Amino acid sequence: MNLRLLGLPAVALALVAGVLGIQLAHGGGSFEPTRTADPCAARQVDSVSAGIDGLTERLVLLGIDGAACRLHLSREALTLELAEPEPPTDAELAALRQGLLDAVRRMKADGTLPPASALVREALDAIELNGLLKAAILALPDAVVDAALKTDDVLTRTIDDLDLRDLLTNLEDPDDLARQIEPVLTRAVQDSLTERLRSLL
C-alpha cells in the first residue's frame, strides 16, 4: 500500500533532486553576463599597438577608468553613455579630462610612460615639418631629446588644451581625429620646449 502510494512520488523527488543538484553543482543559476569591474580599482591595461597608438590607447583606457570612478559609474556604463548621440555633459567632460590627467600621473609613477625619444621618430613622420629641421631633430642624441622634452608634460598640456567635446563627436573618423589632435600636440611640444628653455635661461 505504502509503495503504491509513496513509491512514485519518492522516485520523482529523487529524480528532481538529482537533476537540480547536478545543475547547481555545474553553476546553474549563475549563468549570467560577466559583471563589470570596479573602475576605482587599479587595472592592468594592455594594447596590441606600439608607439604613440599604444600609448594613446592605454591612456584612454586608464582615463575612462578614472572618469568612471569620479562619476561613480562602471567604465562600461560611461563608455556607452559617451557613445550616445546626445552630447556629453559638462560633468562627464570634466571627469574625463581629470581621468586622463590621472592616467598620465599613474603611468609616470609606474614607469610605463615612454621617454620622448621613443616617440619622436613616429611623431615626426606624422607631422608636416621642414625636412632639414626633421633631420636635425633626428640627429639629436636620445639623452638630449629626453632632457629637453618630458612626455608627461607634453601629454598634460595636450589633455588640458584638447576640446574633448569635439573629439568625442569625431571618434568615427580617424583622419578628423588626427587633424584635431595634431595642432594641440604640436602646440604642447612647443610650449613644453619654450618652458624648458626659459627655465634653463
Add this chain to the structure above:
Amino acid sequence: MRRAVAPLLAITVALVLADSAVVTLALPDILQHLNTDVDQVAWVLIAFNIVLGVAAVPAALLFGRTQPRIFTAVGIAVFALASAWCALAGSIDVLIAARCIQALGGALALVGCLELLVAAQGDRRGLAVWVSAGVIGTATGPVMGGLLTEAISWQAIFVVQVPFAALAVPAALAVRADPEPAADRHRPAVRPNLTLALLSAALTAALFLLVLLVVEGWRHSPATAAVTVSVVAVAALAARPLARVLRSLPGAEVAAGCLLIAGGLAGLGLLPSANLAWTIAPQALVGLGLGLTVDHLTAQAMEMRLPRAKHAGWTIAARHVGVVLGLAVLTPVFTADLRDAQEPAQEAITSLVLDAPLKAADKIALAQSLGDALVGQEGRVPDLHQAFVEANFAPEDRTAAARLERDLDLQLERAATQAFQASFLIGAGFALAALLTVVVPRRRRAP
C-alpha cells in the same frame, strides 16, 4: 469510410489541441514576417486559447439539442477554413482574428468528436481515444510546428491541417449519434479541472518559453528547437510504463507528475550553460510529469459524469484557461526581463571590446557596427555576426576577432538565459500550486 472515421476524428482532436501550442516555434518567423513585436505575437497563442477556453462549455450545450454530427461537421469545417485563412494572413491582426475563428470551430470539433467517438467505439474506448489523441496533440504540437516552419514556412503549419480537417467533415457526418440530454446530472469536477488548469499554465511555460529561449535567445533553428523539445513528448510516452512498474495509485501518479513538472521547470530556470544538452534532463522531468498527469486528470474530470459533452467542455475550458493564465503571467515577466537584460549584456560586451587584443581603430569601428546591430534589433537578442563581417579585420587580427565574437555571443546567451530564469521558476510555482490541489485533503461531508 467506416474504418477511417475514428482515426480521422482522433486526428482532428490532436490537431485542435496541437494548435494550442503549434505556432510556438513559428513565433519568431511570424514576428519577422508580419513585422510585429513579442508582446503582440504572443496573442497568436493567447487568442486561440482564450476563445477555445471560453467557447468549450457553450459549445457543449449545443450538443444537447441537435444531432452531434451536424455541429461536429460544422465545427471541423470552420476549423479547416480558418486554418486556411491563418495561412493567408498578411498582418498580425488578421492572423489573430483567424486564430479566434479557428478556436471557435475547434471548440465545436473537440466536444463533437468526443460524442462521435463514444458513439462509434463505446464509452470507455471512445473516451480513452479522445484523451490520448489530446495528450499526443499537446505534446507533439510544438515539434511538428517547428519542423514545418524550418522545412517550409510558418504558413505550412496551417496549410497541412486543412486536408485532414476536410476529410474529417464527411467522417463526422457518417456517425449516427443521438443528442445527449442537456440536464445536469453531475456537477463539474472542480479539483481535477483546477489541477489541469494550473498544470497547463506550467506546461505553457515549459514549451513556449523553452522554444523562445532556444530560437530567440540562443539563436538555434526552429528544427533544432523542435528536436530539442521533442524530449518532452518522448518522456511523456515513457511515463506510463514507469507508473506500471511501480503500480502506483492514480492520486500518487498525479502528485508525482506535478512534482516532476515543477522540478523540470526549476531545472530550466537554473541552466548552467547555453548548451542544449543541459535542457534534456529538465525536459525529461517535464515530459514524465505530463505523461503521469494530463490523461489521468482528464479522465477523472469526465469519467462517469453526464452530460459527457458538458464535462468535456469544462475540461477543455480548464486546460485552455490555464494556458492563457500561463501566457498572461509569463509574457510580461519575460519580456520585461529581456529588456532588463539588455543593460548588463551591453556592459559585458563593451568590457570585452575595450579589452580586446585588437587595434584601437578596429575596436572603434567594431563598436559602431555593434551599436547599430543592438539598436536595429531593439527588444530582441541581436545577431552580432554582421558587425564582425563589416569590420573587415586584417588577416593577422582575424583570430582575435573570431575569439571576441564567440565571447560576445556567450555574453548574449548568458543574458538571454538569465532573462528567462524568473519565468521558468514562476512556471514551477504553477506546478507546485497544482501539487497542492492534489495533496490537500478533501473536506469530509457531514453525515
